[in-house]
Amino acid sequence: METAAEVVPPRTHYVNAKYGVKSWLLTTDHKRIALLYLASVTFFFFVGGFFAVLIRLELLTPQGDLVQAETYNRLFTMHGVVMIFFFLIPAIPAVLGNFLVPLMVGAKDLAFPRINLLSWYIYTLGATFTVIAILLGGVDTGWTFYTPYSSTYSNGNVILTGLGVFIVGFSSILTGLNFIVTIHTMRAPGLTWFRLPLFIWSHYATSLIMILGTPVIAVTILLLALERLAHIGIFDPALGGDPVLFQHLFWFYSHPAVYIMVLPAMGVISELVANMTRKNIFGYKFVAFASIAIAVFGFLVWGHHMFVSTQSVYAGMVFSILSYAVAIPSAVKVFNWTATLYKGSISYNTPMLYAFGFIGFFIIGGMTGLFLAALGVDIHVHDTYFVVAHFHYIMVGGTIMGYLGGLHYWWPKISGRMYPEGWARFAALVIFVGFNLTFFPQFLLGYMGMPRRYYAYPEEFQVLNVMSSAGASILGIGYLIPMIYLIWSMRYGPHASANPWGAFGLEWRTSSPPPTQNFEKTPVVTWEAYEFHPREEREALGVMDVLDRTLRPDLNVGDRG
C-alpha cells in the first residue's frame, strides 16, 4: 500500500513517452540509448562470466580434465576480449555516463544524439562479429593478440575477433567525442567548470583517452588483420618486421584503456562519497585535476608492460618512474575520499557499501601495481597470477564495484523505482566476500610462481586454486542477485521520489524518471558543487524527510510493509 504522499500521478516520462520496438531502436534520447547499452553490456557480462566459470572449473584440479590446452587458451582469450572490449570499457561511460552526463550538465541531450545512437549500432555490429567468432570456435591468442603468434601461427578466428574489436572501438570514440563536446558547449547557465560534479570531470578525462587512444588500437588491429590476410608484414620477424612494434602500438592504447575502465568508476565513487557523507569532497579541485593527470600520465607508461620484451633498460627505467608517477594522482583521490568521510554524516546504504569496497580494492590493486612497475620485482612476477590478481583488483574490484554502486545509486532516477535495500546490502556483502576469496589467493599463487594462461599446474598450488574457484562461485551468485532484484524492482519496487537520497546535483532536480527533454525548464546554477547546508538545503528542495530516509533506508521500502 502506498501512502497519499507516495502516489505519483500518471505523467509522461522518457520510458512511457513512446511505445514499441521502433521507438527504442530508433531513439535519439540519450536515456533510452543508455538503457540499450545497459541491456547489451549486461548480456556480455554474463557471456564473459560464462567463460570465467569454465576457467575456474578447469583450474579446480591440477590436471587438465575439463578441457585441454587448446580449448583453455580459447576460454581465457574470449573471457578477456568479451569482458574488456564489450563490458568494462563501455560499462560505466556508455550506460551511466550516457544517462547522466546531459542531466548533470543541465542539457536536453548529448550534443550529437544521432551519433550517440550510431555508436550503439556500431557496438552491436562489432559485438555481432565477435559473437560469430565465438560460435565458430573462438580465438586463442590471449586478449593481447601478440604477434607473430596471432599474425602467423594461431589457428583461431583472429581476423573476425579483431574486426569486432576494431569496430567496437569506433563506438567508444564516438561516445568520447559526444561527451567532450557536450561538456564543453552545453553546460547550463551558471554551471562553471569548477561547479561540475566530479563524475563529469572523470568522464571528461575518460573521453580524452577514448578519442586519443582508441584510433591507435584500430590501426594496430587493421595492420594485424591485413598482415594475417596477406601473410606479409611489418610485425613478422621472418620478413624483417618487428613484433615489439605491435606491443608498443597495442599497449599505447591498452594501458590507457585501463584508465578508460577505472576513471569513470572513480567519478561514481566521488559522487557516492560526497552525497552519502553529505559533505563537499575534500579538495574538489585536486580530485578534478587528478582525473586529468591520470589521463595524461596514462599515455606515458605503456612500456611497463614490456620490461621483458627486449625494450631498452633505460626506456624501462623511464617507464618505471612514470608508472610510479601515476600513483600520485590516484593516491590523491583515495586520500581525498577518505578525508571526506571524516566527520561526515555517513549513510551505510548499498551504494556506499560499494564505494567502501571500491576504495579498499583500489588500494590493494593500486599498490600491487607499484610492485609490477618496479623493474626488478616485475621480472619475478611477470606473466604470473600476481598480474592476474592485480588487474582483477582494479577492473573487477574497481570498475565493477563502481558500476554496481552507481547503478544502485542512480537506479531510482533510471527506473523511477527503489531497489530492495536489504537484498542489495546482502548482495554487496556476498560480492565483497566472493571477490576477495577469488582473487587474493591469486596474489599468493603468482608470487610463488604460478604462470598465467596455463590449464594445468603442480599439485602444491591446488589449495589456493580451489579457494579461488570457490570464491568465484560465491562471486557469481553475488552478481546474479542484483540482476534479479533490479529487474524485479522495475515493476514492483516502490516509487522513488525525485531525490530519494537528498543528494546534490542537477540530475536530482528533475523527476524520476526524467521527462524526455530532461528538465521542464533549463536550470540556472547558482551554487557550488556539493554545497551541502543540511537544513537550508532540505528546505529549499522541499524534502524535509529526506535526511531521515537516508539514515534509515529501510523506511524507503517500509510503506510496502
Added chain:
Amino acid sequence: MATHAGLAHHFDDIEQQREAGTLGMWAFLVTEVMFFGGLFLAYILYRSKYPTEFAVASNSLNVTMGFINTLVLICSSLTMALAVYFSQIGNRRLITVFLLLTMVLGTTFLVVKGFEYHEKYVEHHVPVRFPTYEFKWEPHGSDHAGAHEASSLAVDTGRVEMFFWLYFAMTGVHALHMIIGLGILTTLVIMTRRGRFTPEYHSPVELSGLYWHFVDIVWIFLFPLLYLIGAHLHR
C-alpha cells in the same frame, strides 16, 4: 531569438549548435591524426631501420603522378575554401559550383591513384601472395636513370615488400578518406540545391571543409615521405 530551420531540438540557439559542431569536428580530426599516427610510426621506424631498401623501393614510385596528385589536391583545397566562403555570404549558385569543382578534383586524384595502383599491379609490386599473383622485385631496367647503382646494392626483397605494404596501407586508407569525402560533398550539393544553407546556418559546409583540408594535409605528408625522401640517393 528567432528559431532557425537548421536548429536541432536540444540546442538553445544556433550559436551553441555551431560551437558544438566545430568542436566535434576538431575532436574527430584529432582521432584521425592518432589513427594515421600509428601508420606513420611504423613507416618511420622501418625507414630508419632499412634505409637502403626503402630508398630503392621509393624510387620506383611514379613521382610525376604523385606530383600531379599533390597539385590536384592543393587546388581542391582552394575550391573547397571558396565553397565555404560563398556559403558564408550565402551565394547558393557559387557554393554548388565550387563544391562540384572540388568533387571533380577529388575524383581526378582517385583516377590518377587508380592508374598508379594499376602500374604497381602490372609490375608485380602489390605485396600479396596468391597462387595467381605474387610480389616480385627486380631492379629496374635502363628506363630509370641510375638503376645500375641501385641494382648493385644488396637489397632484401622482404624489406622492399614491406615498403610497398606500408605504401598501400597508407595511401589506401587515405584514398578511403577521399571516397568518404566525395560522399559528404555529394550530400552537401544536394542540401545546397534544396536551399538549406544561409549565411546564419552553413556549418555543415564549413565542417566538411575542415575534413577535406585534413585529408589534403595527410597527402601533403604522404607525398614527400613515400615519394621524395631519398630520391637523390640513386638518381
